[in-house]
Amino acid sequence: MVLQQSLVSTTLWSLSAIGLPRLLSGRLSGAGGILAFHRIYQPQPHEFGSLRTSVTPCNFRYVVQTLKERGYRFLSMSGLADWLVDGESADGKVICLTFDDGFSDTYTSAFPVCREFGVPMTVYLVSGFIHRQFPMWSFGLETAIAENDSLTVRLADEPLMLNCRTLREKAAAFRNLASRLVVAAPDIVREVCQSIGSRYRVDFMTPTDRNVLTVSMIREMRDSGLVDFGAHSVHHIRLGSLEHKVALWEIEQSKRDCQDFVESEVHHFAYPYGDAAAAGPREVAMCAQLGFRTGVTTECNTLFGTDARRPLSLPRLSYSGSFQDTPLLDLLLSGTLPKLRRHWQAFRGRPLAFASTSAASVRPAYPDFGRGRRLHERTR
Secondary structure, three states, X not given: OHHHHHHHHHHHHHHHHOOHHHHHHHHHOOOEEEEEXXXXXXXXXXXXXXXXXXXXXXXXXXXXXXXXXOOOEEOOHHHHXXXXXXXXXXXXXXXXXXXXXXEOHHHHHHHHHHHHHOOOEEEEEOHHHHOOOOOOHHHHHHHHHHOOOEEEEEEOOEEEEEEOOOHHHHHHHHHHHHHHHOOOOHHHHHHHHHHHHHHHOOOOXXXXXXXXXXXXXXXXXXXXXXXXXXXOOOOOOOHHHOOHHHHHHHHHHHHHHHHHHHOOOOOEEEOOOOOOOOOOHHHHHHHHHOOOOEEEEEEEOOEOHHHHHOOOOEEEEEOOHHHOOOOHHHHHHOOHHHHHHHHHHHHHOOOOOOOOOOOOOOOOOOOOHHHHHHHHHHOX
């Protein structure tokens, strides 16, 4: 895994060094993009679930500052919905900053930066997390694996034996079990959490309480006028795997819950996992039925005028924490990585490692990526 990450990082630097973003941006950068973040946080080595999805606060500031210096027009998802409807053709690119799940560091780390620079952001809430009715299970799983040399888990009536003596084995054990839980029904996830909690004395709800937004945090961000909120399901489950009635309930109930948190209408939805299997025509039709104005997927692409025809299945650019010390921002917004990912999927049938779990540049000058690397290294 470390070798693979190193090879991808080297490839990203090489793509930038040969000037590919400059070459392709004229055709592929479109009108801008929707950046997708999860945590704005500096994870520790044992926090396996956060390593790929966390961007350091220092690097996040660098991203916002760079985009401001380039003259990007920052929009909330409500602003983007208006922009799509109006068919604006103003000079310059647009950018949306979106944050999934409702982590507390969205409030403690991302919000202060956005407030300092006066830029809007959109936060998608998993209502079961906010209500403290469903665990952010990755935190408890990290603890159980970090504190034990082996783990025995019963999943779908089959025992799963996981060796986790070394750090490498622990990371592999986390990926193994996490890959099974992301496609499991909520009741199965609860059952596994209860089983691990009982056997290994791990409380899954305590780290959830510590790492999830509170309603007071949500309302403070709302009152700033800078933060838009959207729904992200009740249990963060792959909607395409559910029966129609259950999938519709996940979307509709999360909309109701989020409206209670925010005390206003919620018009935006993020499909959990967001791939074609999770956000197909059925799910898009459900969001249309429930009155959402936008829906975001993990399809990796920049924005184009034609996206006005599909406001409920918009692409996003996932900003991966694993490669934040590379020229990732330019490679995404130039359309270089989205293009390469499409080619990779067409020929190999699977996404690149840096994919998420998804006109010319405004200014000809590209940022000092050495500076980006140094900023990252100071936070390690």
